Amino acid sequence: MYAVTADWLQSLDALQEVPAAQLQWLIDQSDVITLDTGSYLFRPGVPHTGTYIILEGSVQLYNLQHNEMNELAVFGPRSISGYLPFSRGKVAALYGVVQSPLTYLCFPVGRIQELISQHFELTQALVHVMTNRVRDYTSMIRQNEKMVALGKLSAGLAHELNNPAAAVLRGASALKQQMQLMPAGFEEIASLCLAPAEVDVVKKKLMEVLQQEDRPRLSLLQQSDREDELYQWLQQHGIKNSAALAENFTEYDFTTAKLEDLKAHIPDNYLSPIFNWLHKNLVTDKLVADIEEASRRIGQLVTSVKTFTHMDQGTAKQLTNLHSGIEDTLVILGYKLRHSNIQVVQELDAQLPLVPVQAGAINQVWTNLIDNAIDAMGTNGSGILRITTSHTGNQVQVAITDNGPGIPDDIAAKIFEPFFTTKAVGKGTGLGLDIAHNIVHQHKGRLQVQSQPGNTTFTVTLPLSNEPQTVTA
Template sequence: MNLRHKTSLLLGVVVSLALTISGFCMHFLYEKALRASVYSSVDMVAQSTAATIANYLESGFREARAIAVTLPLDALKNNHPAALERQLRMMAESFPNFRNGLFILNAQGDLLVDWPPHPEKRGRNFAFRPYFKRTRDARHGIIGEPYRSARTGQPVLTFTAYLQDRQGNFLGVLGCSAQLLDPAGLGALRQKRLGQSGYIYVFDISRKIILHPDEKRILVSDVPLGANPMFDRAIEGVDGVGETVNSRGISMLLALRRVAGSTWIVGAQEPRDEALSHINRVEFRIALAGLACALLAAIIGWIAVGRLMRPLRDLENIVEHLQLPAEDGVDDDVKGRTPGRLLPLQKNPDIGGLARVIYALYMELSEALVDSRKANSELQSAQSDLAQALDASWQLTEQLESNHRILSEQAAALEEANRQLKDTQSQMLQQEKMASIGQLAAGVAHEINNPMGFVTSNLNTLGKYLAKLRAADKEQAALLADLMDEEQAEAYLRQRRKSKVDMVFEDIPELLDESLDGAKRVRDIVQNLKTFSRVDQAEETEVNINDCLDSTLKIVWNELKYKAEVKKDFGELPSLKCHPQQLNQVFMNILVNAAHAIEERGEIRIRTWCERQQVKVAITDNGCGIPDEVRERIFEPFFTTKEVGKGTGLGMSIAYEIIQKHGGRIEIDSRVGEGTTFTIILPLDKTAVDDSATDDQPADHGQGEVRTWEKLLEESRTQETG
């Protein structure tokens, strides 16, 4: 893109930017003015509607009191419904607003008379109606809450008057019922429209809709708290205008005004998109005008810049065809031709200075080029001398590299020997420790089994003795009952109850059962200890991996039960020839690390299956997971992420070595914050193992701690067993 294109584009962009900014300002001002106009319009409608409703309610209240003044109270007091019915008929003709009817309830709330007459309802008690209770308690007429008539199903509004005799005794209540949706009354407000789809609605502070274009919503509280913020604020006593979202999720420009003398609130609203629709058309016109102006500015810039840049293009053509000087220097012919071609351009007021600068630069560069050619010839001579020196230095460098290579190989060999020595030392320490712990466990198990045999045998014998003793006591009690009189028998029973003999006989069997159960649990723990250690199995033996896992779970149960729920999914497995005590050590380290990875309460899932002549064990936890930087170093000896003094860093290193010696491998799938799965793969036939499968090194939880028998035995003394 050349300068002409760039200038035209820049001019178009500047014009477009200016028009865009001015368009945004116009849009803002126009929208502000239009919004204020809409707010004023809906507010005027809300205020006028509120005044109309207030006048309607006041008029109905006055008419109800006027009708009450005309009633023959003596007829009401003496229970003469005929006279009252004639008067109600006359009043119904004089006051057509009460199209739903007029009625009188006596002091007990019974329907005494109504017009139009409904004989089947006369005598029924309506004291439960809120308007009756409120009128009786307030001792004056009220405007009742709108409700749906049981007779017509239409929403009605009842105006009441308090009826009393000259002495102030309560005689009853006059009810004047108006149809809420009467077109001659408030029903006409439902037909008003603001714009195309705006409308008016009325509700009270109990959230009940009083008037609404949708008749299904009338007398229904279907606006939940929080669905319409301005609706909620109006109920709290704050009215005015603003933008809100109604209960149907539509943005509205809303005005809310209270109806004087009532708990009703009038809302006049118009959809925001409809009220501000004119702005979209204005925006489209502004965009078209801006695009046309930008295009015109780009065309004018294209033509003007083309004319202004003509001398510059001539200068570019001259500079492009300038000749380089000869090797022996800048001749007079070149000096003469160059200023002759640049002379007209040097007089140009726009680019004359640039032409003079180019001429001066050309002469300086020509002389510099001649000097550089001379220096280049001298440099080539010096390079030949330098090449000879470099040959000698290369020979010395090759000798030094050879010596460095030999030293590096020796250092690598020493490091490898040191690493192997450390690995061998750690494995020997662990093997000696496991052997001594296994012998200790077997000895402890043997020593515990002997006294536990005595305890179990004595408990069984004690149970038999208890049965004989209970039988003897029963026979003795029967004999004593025959030999003693009533007073002696009563004394014997009191002494027996005081000594709690029967309770002792009932409690001893439970104590014996609990003791036998505890002895059995101790015997099971000892058996699991012997099974796990297996010090008598130094050679490989065929075992079922499921049995090894069960034995390990029983040993480490105290470590797991407070941290996780263990779920087992054991499949059918063939026997595997292995060192079971070593595999138990691997399972123990992974299970304990899984428990440590769970912060509070989690889940550990153990799954076993056989696939392609391989036994697979997957141990999954939903703990903290393993970061990638920890996974890369997890099998390094003495590497641990635990605090100082809490981990040796040998657990997963030894586990990895044990699995490798069995011809297997460990795979890992871990996500930080979600959990980790260790998969141990052991071949049934070690000669068929693919060596490449051992390249993938899974990581542990960063715990790397060797779980020793000393620690487990110490924990088992302080915590309750399995």
């Protein structure tokens, strides 16, 4: 049996100020226990049996994320763990697996009240251990939560960037192929003997088409009918590649009437090469436009991430357009919204004032609330996310509503507690709402929730500056 003495306990930093008599009492009430490698000192959901002082061996502390072990710490000899006086953590929240043969002193939970009432210095020392443990553990988990959030952000951003980046590559490849066809087309056009007036008509028509910005949007049925009409007209006039031309000309709002008007200024034997030359120019224009749009999308995503995190700004409060932060958050979470088949409905106050906030921090609030709403609706396979902004008097409100299953009454009072989560193991750390609540509180605001099946609303209320400035929704 391992002999534990009061002198040895006093050699521990946490217990060095505790009188020897109290430490001896602790020893007399405790048991020395040994565990083999691979055994568990504690498991999630299992009550702690007491306060543990490790004499020999080591214990690995970890949780599960996506069914993978995530090591948080290792307790070695002279470490104090388990249940401590005044702690609410009577049930283990993490795994503690023995790494090497373990010998520890176990002070039973049943004697805690006697400890508190009769041994002040020992109680004080153990409470100090508890506060240090909570602070260190909270800091560690918060950092882990940030890394998880960063991982989600990175994954979503990578997916969002993949589509426009692939579009740029496809467009560039198609444009290169199109440019390679230009010499042959030029040779055919150069062989024509067009009068200057005829050249001007073709050039003018091309410029009109390229500069047209208000092209009507056709339904699929209208588009199909238009393509059929153009195809028949092109076929009747012996135009090569009629099918490709009909599809392209439809997109650029050509009609048979416009083709007839152009035909009236071109000799019949020149129609096919000139129409195909127009077609090739329009294809080139379309490819350039697609590349431009994809590049703009990439730029928009990068800008959204930058403004979302406010990487180039400090932490001081600044008058901020909350709508911009919400929009950036929706961009960041766009993939998850589409993947979960969720419709976003925004009811934004067009006269919402600027609000003095730390923009990067307040965007964390929108991220946590919207991300939780998406997860809540995930069980439905679809959902409606409603975001409403308003202002009254000297405050603004942002309400985020989902039509998920709701929050049961028996846990509604616990949702803002740190480490409390209803998500499956590995799906959440229970800090998202705690972080959001703390950020809102730091801004002198309120975070409230109302929930019933099919309608859960988190409302953020923030104070305004004395002289609000108005922005457009």
